[in-house]
Amino acid sequence: MGERNKMIYTIIAYLLLINKSYAANTMIDNFEEGFSKTTETLVAPINWSSGNKKEGKIDYYLKQENGNTFIRGESLLGTSGKVIYTNKKVKISETPFLSWKWRAVKFPNLQSIDGLEEPDNVATVYVLFKKGWTNYLIKYDWSQFNCKNKDSGEPFFFKSRSSAAFWAIYIKPLRCTNSSIKNCSDPVNQWVNEKINIIEDFKLIFKKDWQPDYIEGIGVLVDGDQSNTSGVSADFDDFILSSE
Numbered sequence: 001m002g003e004r005n006k007m008i009y010t011i012i013a014y015l016l017l018i019n020k021s022y023a024a025n026t027m028i029d030n031f032e033e034g035f036s037k038t039t040e041t042l043v044a045p046i047n048w049s050s051g052n053k054k055e056g057k058i059d060y061y062l063k064q065e066n067g068n069t070f071i072r073g074e075s076l077l078g079t080s081g082k083v084i085y086t087n088k089k090v091k092i093s094e095t096p097f098l099s100w101k102w103r104a105v106k107f108p109n110l111q112s113i114d115g116l117e118e119p120d121n122v123a124t125v126y127v128l129f130k131k132g133w134t135n136y137l138i139k140y141d142w143s144q145f146n147c148k149n150k151d152s153g154e155p156f157f158f159k160s161r162s163s164a165a166f167w168a169i170y171i172k173p174l175r176c177t178n179s180s181i182k183n184c185s186d187p188v189n190q191w192v193n194e195k196i197n198i199i200e201d202f203k204l205i206f207k208k209d210w211q212p213d214y215i216e217g218i219g220v221l222v223d224g225d226q227s228n229t230s231g232v233s234a235d236f237d238d239f240i241l242s243s244e
Helices: 003-023 198-206
Strands: 025-029 060-065 068-074 084-086 097-106 123-131 134-143 167-176 192-197 217-221 233-242
Touching (some): 068 217, 134 198, 192 198
Antiparallel strands (some): 060 068, 084 217, 097 192, 097 233, 123 134, 123 217
């Protein structure tokens, strides 16, 4: 083989390796698109559903800090907790790991959870799967309540009371901040990175004889309506699917 052909094959192999690397990662959103420094008007994230609006304010908007753009969720008093979501359908068979970073800024007032369908949480990330008529939803919470095994410190799953016909909903509190609870000391006002295997979580929770090929979308929630707390806020950024 001539030197020229060797060089061509080397370049092709290198390009294939790069393409394989790129294929193993899917950026769902890093929110860099749509932010403008030229106006003080709050701008909602592009390609996401709209949240609440009250007296000219919106409860989910783009914010920039040190050159990085992210979603800030800030609850509006007198409005219901509303999820915003992107219904970007993405194949996950080769990229089962979902990563993101989030930051708890202001927590809702603590309230008794007795009788509540679900208490307010400073931040929640939703992952939606679907098969046939049934929606399968996993909610990953940042909570103020006892959400981890007191001995191991590991989070656990539990079924949502809002599960209904054609909706199977489970909750996994990933983070907890409450100084009076053991293993509940995740930091405030600091970015925290998450990485979860959503296929493994799906299999563990729903116990089906099949596994999902796609996610139908993701969503976020900042919630303060049940505790009547104004300005509950949290930040979200860099939702990425990866192979490892």
